[in-house]
Amino acid sequence: MVSNSHPILGMILQRLALGLLSLLIVSIVIFTAVSMLPGDFASAVLGRSATPETVAAFQQNLGLDQPWPRRYFQWLAGALIGDFGNSFSNRPVSAVIGSRLFNTLKLAALTAMIAVPIAVFLGTICARYRNKPIDRFLSAITLASISLPEFFIAYVLMLFLATKLHIFPTLSSIRGSMDMLEQLHRMALPVLTLMFVTLAHMMRNTRAALIGIMSHPYIEMARLKGEPEMRIILRHALPNAIGPIASVIAINLAYLIAGVVVVEVVFVYPGIGQTMVDAVRNRDVPVVQACALIFAANYIILNLVADLVSIVSNPRLLHPR
Amino acid sequence: MSESSLSASPASAPDRNMVQQIIHALRQAPVTALTGLVIVGIYVVAAVFAPWIAPYGEYEVVSDIPFAPWSEANLLGTDQLGRDFLTRIIYGARNSIGIAFVTTLLAFAIGGFFGIMAAALRGWVDQVFSRLVDAVMSIPDLIFTLLLLAIFGSSVLNLILIIAVLDSTRIFRISRASAMNVVTLDYVEASTARGEGLYWRIVHEILPNILPILISEFGMRFCFVFLVIAALSFLGVGLQPPMAEWGSMVRDNAVLINSGDITPLIPASAIALLTVGVNFVADWLLSKSSGLSNEE
Numbered sequence: 001m002v003s004n005s006h007p008i009l010g011m012i013l014q015r016l017a018l019g020l021l022s023l024l025i026v027s028i029v030i031f032t033a034v035s036m037l038p039g040d041f042a043s044a045v046l047g048r049s050a051t052p053e054t055v056a057a058f059q060q061n062l063g064l065d066q067p068w069p070r071r072y073f074q075w076l077a078g079a080l081i082g083d084f085g086n087s088f089s090n091r092p093v094s095a096v097i098g099s100r101l102f103n104t105l106k107l108a109a110l111t112a113m114i115a116v117p118i119a120v121f122l123g124t125i126c127a128r129y130r131n132k133p134i135d136r137f138l139s140a141i142t143l144a145s146i147s148l149p150e151f152f153i154a155y156v157l158m159l160f161l162a163t164k165l166h167i168f169p170t171l172s173s174i175r176g177s178m179d180m181l182e183q184l185h186r187m188a189l190p191v192l193t194l195m196f197v198t199l200a201h202m203m204r205n206t207r208a209a210l211i212g213i214m215s216h217p218y219i220e221m222a223r224l225k226g227e228p229e230m231r232i233i234l235r236h237a238l239p240n241a242i243g244p245i246a247s248v249i250a251i252n253l254a255y256l257i258a259g260v261v262v263v264e265v266v267f268v269y270p271g272i273g274q275t276m277v278d279a280v281r282n283r284d285v286p287v288v289q290a291c292a293l294i295f296a297a298n299y300i301i302l303n304l305v306a307d308l309v310s311i312v313s314n315p316r317l318l319h320p321r
Numbered sequence: 322m323s324e325s326s327l328s329a330s331p332a333s334a335p336d337r338n339m340v341q342q343i344i345h346a347l348r349q350a351p352v353t354a355l356t357g358l359v360i361v362g363i364y365v366v367a368a369v370f371a372p373w374i375a376p377y378g379e380y381e382v383v384s385d386i387p388f389a390p391w392s393e394a395n396l397l398g399t400d401q402l403g404r405d406f407l408t409r410i411i412y413g414a415r416n417s418i419g420i421a422f423v424t425t426l427l428a429f430a431i432g433g434f435f436g437i438m439a440a441a442l443r444g445w446v447d448q449v450f451s452r453l454v455d456a457v458m459s460i461p462d463l464i465f466t467l468l469l470l471a472i473f474g475s476s477v478l479n480l481i482l483i484i485a486v487l488d489s490t491r492i493f494r495i496s497r498a499s500a501m502n503v504v505t506l507d508y509v510e511a512s513t514a515r516g517e518g519l520y521w522r523i524v525h526e527i528l529p530n531i532l533p534i535l536i537s538e539f540g541m542r543f544c545f546v547f548l549v550i551a552a553l554s555f556l557g558v559g560l561q562p563p564m565a566e567w568g569s570m571v572r573d574n575a576v577l578i579n580s581g582d583i584t585p586l587i588p589a590s591a592i593a594l595l596t597v598g599v600n601f602v603a604d605w606l607l608s609k610s611s612g613l614s615n616e617e
Contacts, residue, residue, distance in 0.1 A: 292464050
């Protein structure tokens with residue numbers, strides 16, 4: 001048996017299966033939501049002048065005249081190969097989303113690459129100097145920044161760094177034709193805003209995870225052996241805290257994907273978040289559906305990765321007796 | 322930990338009346354909590370007495386000039402349609418806080434009801450509700466809200482219902498978990514053995530014992546709901562014009578930022594200040610409700 005010789009492999013397979021199952025459930029939830037469309041939806045979208053014929057054509061276009069399971073499997077099969085059907089403005093959804101999804105991923109990845117190391121570093125510092133001035137200072141700042149709405153942070157940064165100091169442009173409309181540096185320069189403000197929002201949570205949770213581990217007897221043992229405090233944290237506490245930290249980071253990255261929506265609108269960044277908001281305003285359901293599925297899939301995959309990291313990083317699972 | 326605190330928390334308080342108890346609690350409150358209470362108090366006054374405090378009417382156009390600068394007639398200038406900015410902020414308190422409050426109440430009613438039911442009934446009822454909540458929670462809140470708003474359209478009623486139902490999943494988990502701790506305690510089993518019905522058990526045994534936890538969660542959930550509504554309005558899919566709302570005021574006047582004018586930041590700071598204030602109070606309540614066993 002595979003699971004006998006490698007218990008860790010069995011667990012990984014189990015998590016993968018669970019992740020797949022939740023993806024399936026989420027796709028059903030998102031799809032069924034559309035089946036709850038109120039009756040007057042067609043006339044709401046098409047306007048008051050809609051004739052019964054145009055309404056019928058509209059419903060046929062949405063596939064509302066077909067039974068639910070058939071529509072669902074058609075939609076799912078299409079979604080798997082990136083074909084989400086046509087938007088209400090008759091462009092293929094994939095064409096509306098395509099390049100913008102890439103832009104959003106670029107924004108999120110850049111933020112994560114900068115924010116995650118800083119968060120873990122600052123969290124470790126806070127845990128090391130727990131209840132000392134530096135810890136109190138950082139904790140107070142992060143508590144404040146958690147309660148601020150994203151657009152507040154975004155506009156404050158815009159006011160100071162763009163309008164007053166002219167370091168960065170106020171708008172982040174990037175195009176593929178721009179070179180790398182130009183794009184980075186324009187993305188700076190959205191990245192900074194997202195960093196502020198996610199860093200605080202990640203830092204606080206890193207600190208909490210480390211402090212939780214620090215109360216274990218083996219840390220006391222290390223202390224009694226006379227090891228320096230920093231070495232205790234890095235060698236004894238941190239490896240055991242990787243699991244919890246990884247899951248917090250994953251949750252925050254998933255949050256990053258959603259938080260991107262507001263930030264993209266503030267800075268007019270051509271990403272999928274802005275596409276989704278526009279589609280919601282125009283009630284362009286196929287586009288909204290596709291965006292929701294992409295966001296939800298990201299969320300699930302990130303959580304799955306966190307699960308896997310915490311399994312793989314758990315020393316007790318790595319060395320089975 | 323929670324079991325001992327839960328069993329100690331119900332009406333076991335000394336014979337003081339409620340006013341004395343509140344005064345006693347306030348004397349011991351930390352500075353942050355008092356600051357938070359003052360902030361929240363000011364907002365509530367502004368929200369309740371908006372028509373008497375505000376210099377103009379909510380929808381009244383008082384100036385021909387859109388985006389008029391600060392002046393004596395319009396202390397904070399005017400907005401994009403020439404309405405008094407200060408007036409809109411005061412009415413914004415009423416709309417934003419009122420709607421967020423109603424939504425949170427509704428979310429607690431739904432989530433609390435089903436959470437306690439699931440804990441009290443166990444078995445397949447618990448399984449069905451818990452798995453349903455798992456499914457809903459595996460989609461990010463803001464994204465799910467946007468999806469539902471696209472389908473149902475953004476009226477105030479839809480907004481309240483959608484956010485309340487989605488947020489009730491969190492409250493379901495909290496109330497189910499804390500009710501689970503209570504239902505296994507002896508006095509609840511005693512009431513079952515006595516032959517009390519499900520309704521009686523929930524109202525007289527379970528609810529009073531998890532109420533402190535739910536109340537201390539209320540502040541946190543209110544903040545969350547409040548921020549979601551502000552964010553949605555900011556995105557243009559939440560509360561619709563001409564209703565005064567802080568999120569949409571930021572959005573409508575955001576162009577002023579480019580000329581270095583801080584007016585659009587005022588409603589944004591109003592949002593931020595309230596969430597900080599509520600968080601301070603909620604933090605205090607939370608530590609009180611979890612630290613009860615230490616005091617008594």
